[in-house]
Structure formats: structure tokens, C-alpha cells
Amino acid sequence: GIQVEQSPPDLILQEGANSTLRCNFSDSVNNLQWFHQNPWGQLINLFYIPSGTKQNGRLSATTVATERYSLLYISSSQTTDSGVYFCAPTKGAGSYQLTFGKGTKLSVIP
Amino acid sequence: ETGVTQTPRHLVMGMTNKKSLKCEQHLGHNAMYWYKQSAKKPLELMFVYNFKEQTENNSVPSRFSPECPNSSHLFLHLHTLQPEDSALYLCASSQAGGIYEQYFGPGTRLTVT
Numbered sequence: 001g002i003q004v005e006q007s008p009p010d011l012i013l014q015e016g017a018n019s020t021l022r023c024n025f026s027d028s029v030n031n032l033q034w035f036h037q038n039p040w041g042q043l044i045n046l047f048y049i050p051s052g053t054k055q056n057g058r059l060s061a062t063t064v065a066t067e068r069y070s071l072l073y074i075s076s077s078q079t080t081d082s083g084v085y086f087c088a089p090t091k092g093a094g095s096y097q098l099t100f101g102k103g104t105k106l107s108v109i110p
Numbered sequence: 111e112t113g114v115t116q117t118p119r120h121l122v123m124g125m126t127n128k129k130s131l132k133c134e135q136h137l138g139h140n141a142m143y144w145y146k147q148s149a150k151k152p153l154e155l156m157f158v159y160n161f162k163e164q165t166e167n168n169s170v171p172s173r174f175s176p177e178c179p180n181s182s183h184l185f186l187h188l189h190t191l192q193p194e195d196s197a198l199y200l201c202a203s204s205q206a207g208g209i210y211e212q213y214f215g216p217g218t219r220l221t222v223t
Binding site: 004045048096 | 152153160211214
């Protein structure tokens with residue numbers, strides 16, 4: 001299966017700071033999602049981004065499939081951004097399986 | 111609110127009990143999934159149903175028994191669980207399997223005593 005590595009594992013930010021989270025994967029993928037898991041366990045979809053760049057408000061994501069990585073940018077961070085961020089690629093056109101990384105735990109402090 | 115609901119949200123059960131987890135999606139999707147999230151481990155896919163047919167079973171012990179009566183509902187029947195089965199159980203759905211975006215429910219936090 002695909003190996004997924006996320007960095008950094010933990011990140012503490014002052015409110016208002018910017019950050020970049022990285023996701024490396026070991027094989028070619030045809031789908032990649034970024035999620036935010038809040039403290040209550042709910043996974044919220046952030047981006048569906050098998051390739052290219054997308055932006056949604058203060059968040060943006062870039063996937064370079066040929067180089068096997070994806071980046072999540074958070075700008076002007078807020079305390080509500082705290083939680084764990086997961087990337088989850090899928091390999092193969094017929095595969096149903098999202099392979100999750102261990103996540104980046106983000107803490108935004110006032 | 112993602113359009114996927116799960117009940118109960120919390121469950122405590124003994125090792126000899128039988129219980130069921132329920133998932134319902136209101137998104138018109140055709141694929142549904144069960145994931146397990148244990149402490150300090152990545153989310154693991156357990157089962158996949160596509161158009162009510164089970165298409166993946168990731169070597170899950172038989173004490174976990176899934177049921178998908180229609181494309182909107184998914185159950186996970188639990189029987190004689192072990193304490194190490196304590197975890198957050200997440201349900202997800204997508205338009206179909208494979209390349210489509212998955213949407214997750216809030217999860218059921220299960221404690222086996």
C-alpha cells in the first residue's frame with residue numbers, strides 16, 4: 001500500500017501566524033483529500049486535490065503528483081484552526097481506500 | 111454538518127454484550143465505509159459497501175459484522191469485543207467508490223470494559 005508521511009507531527013502557532021503542512025506519499029495517486037479533525041473527532045473535508053492548487057478562504061492546498069507530495073497552507077491562523085490535519089491519498093482508479101497519514105496536530109494559541 | 115450522521119455518539123459495552131452502530135447519509139451517495147481510529151494509530155479502513163455490496167473487508171475480525179440494507183444506511187454489529195477494540199468508529203460515504211470525495215460522520219466513541 002501507499003506510505004504516507006506528514007510533517008511536522010506537532011505545530012504550535014501564535015494566532016495570526018502562517019504555516020505550511022506537508023504530506024509525502026510513496027506512490028502515484030489518483031485522489032488526495034485533506035481533512036481537519038476537530039477536538040470532538042469530526043473529520044471536516046478541506047480539499048479534494050489530486051493535482052494542482054486550490055484555495056478556500058485562508059486555506060490553500062497544492063499537490064504535485066509527479067513529485068509525490070501535497071502541501072496545505074494556513075494563513076492568518078485562528079484558534080478554531082486547532083486540531084489534527086490529515087492527508088489521505090488513494091492509489092489506483094478502482095481503489096476505495098483512503099490511506100491516512102498520522103496527521104499534524106496544530107495548536108493555535110491566542 | 112456533513113450530511114452523515116452516526117448513533118450513538120458514545121457507547122460503553124462489556125465484552126459479552128452485543129451492540130450495533132448506525133450510520134445514515136443524506137447525500138444521495140452510493141458508497142459507504144467504516145473506519146476505525148485508535149489512539150496513536152492512523153485511521154484504518156474496515157469495510158466498504160458500493161451499491162449495497164461489500165467490496166472490501168480489510169482483514170477485520172469476525173466479531174465486527176457490517177450490514178448495508180440500502181445505500182443510505184450502514185450498520186456495524188458488535189459482538190464479544192475485546193478492550194483493544196475501544197476506539198473511535200467513523201462512517202463515511204461517497205458518490206461511488208474510488209476517486210470520489212468521502213464525507214465523514216461525527217463518529218461513535220466506543221469503550222469496551
